[in-house]
Amino acid sequence: MPLSKIKTNSVADEVFEAGSNLIVNGAMAIAQRSVSETAQHTSGYITCDRFLFNFVNEDELRLTVTQEADGPSGFSNSLKLQTTTAESAVAADEELRVIYRAEGQDLQSLGFGTSAAKKFTVSFYVKSSVAATYGFNAYIYDANKVFGQAYTINSANTWERKSITFDANTSDIITDDNTVGLQFNWFLMAGSNYTSGSNSSWETYAQSKQAVGHTANAVATTTNATWQITGVQMEVGEQATPFQHEDIGTTLAKCQRYYTQFNASGSYTNYGHGTVISSTQCEIQMSLPTEMRDEPGFSSSSPVGDFRIYEAGTRTVTSFTASGYSNRKCGSVTVNCSGGGMATGRSGKLQDDDNKPNNFIAWSAEL
DSSP states (O other): OOSOEEESTTOOTTTSOOOOOOOSSTTOOOOSSOSEEEEEOSOEEOSSTTEEEEEESOSSOEEEEEEESOOSTTOSOEEEEEEEEOOSOOOTTOEEEEEEEEEGGGOGGGOTTSTTOOOEEEEEEEEESSOSEEEEEEEETTTTEEEEEEEEOOSTTOOEEEEEEEOOOSSOOOOSSSSEEEEEEEEEEEOHHHHSSOOSSSEEOOGGGTTTTOOOTHHHHSTTOEEEEEEEEEEESSSOOOOOOOOHHHHHHHHHTTEEEEEOOSTTOEEEEEEEEETTEEEEEEEOSSOOSSSOEEEEOSOGGGEEEESSSEEEEEEEEEOSOOOSSEEEEEEEESSOOOOTTOEEEEEESSOOTTOEEEEEOOO
C-alpha cells in the first residue's frame, strides 16, 4: 500500500473549499529585497520573501532570479530562475534547491508525535523549460527525519499544479516554538550524493535520501533553462483545495515577521530618530511595522556614506554598529559618523544623504 499520494493536474479546484494555508507568501506577491537579481550563485533569500536559495559546490552556474509577472490563471506573480551560465557537469556533491521553512508553533494542528497525528498536503503550480522529474522533500528539524518524494513536470513551458500528501507522523514531535519546525526542499540540481538512496516514509535523515528520483539537472546544465513556482500551499489533510488568496496587507505583515526593509523614498528619507551619545555617534531607534519572530539583525545598503545623521547640521555615516538594544518591536543601531562635533544628549535622525534611490535599511529574523 503506498505511503504517499502524488497528484498532478487532477486537482479539482472548483469542488473544494479553501482550507488554511500554512505557507507565507505562497503567491509570491511580496519581494521586499528586490524583484530581479542577476549572476546569482550564493545561498540566501533572493527576490520573493520566505523562499530561500541554497547553492552547494556549484562551479560555473549563475542564475537570474526574478519575481516574475507571470502565473497560472488567478496568479499575478511567480518566483522564476533562469540559468544564464550553465554548469558544465553536475558532480556528486553539487546541489541547488529552493527552501521554505515553517515555524514549529504554526504546525501544531498536525498533531505530530501523538496518536492524533494528521496527514498534510503541499500543493503548488510549477512551470519549467525542462520536462523531467524533480526531487522534493519535507524535513522535520528537531527529529532529523526526512520524507522524500518527487514530482514530474509533464509538459515543458506549461503551468501544472502538483499535489503531494505526506503521512501522519505519530512518533516525532514538532516543537511548539518559534524555530524551524518543517523545511520543504525543491531540488533543481542534485548530484548522486543526494539521489542514490531510497525514501518513501518519515526516515532518519541521510543526504542520499534528499532528492530521490530527481532527473532534472538540465535546469542547471542548459543555458536559458527556466523554472517557476507559485501558489504554494500547505494544509492539513489529504486533499489539495483551491489556493487560499489573501489581501496584500495581510501577506506583507506576515512576511515582515521575518524580514522588514525600509527603502528610500525621495530625497532625505527619514529612517529613524534617536539620541547623540558622543561627538561621532548617534543611537537610532526604528519602530518595526509588526512584531518580529525574534530579535532582528541589522543590515543596510552600501556605500554607507550615502546615509547621514542630521543634528543641527549633517554628518556623513561611516559605519553602523548593532547596539544590543533591539527587540522584536523596535530596531536599534549605533550610527558612527565622520567630522565629530555632535552634542551629547541632542536628538538626531538617520536620513538619506540627498536623493539615494537604492538606499535601504533592513531588519531580519529569518528562520
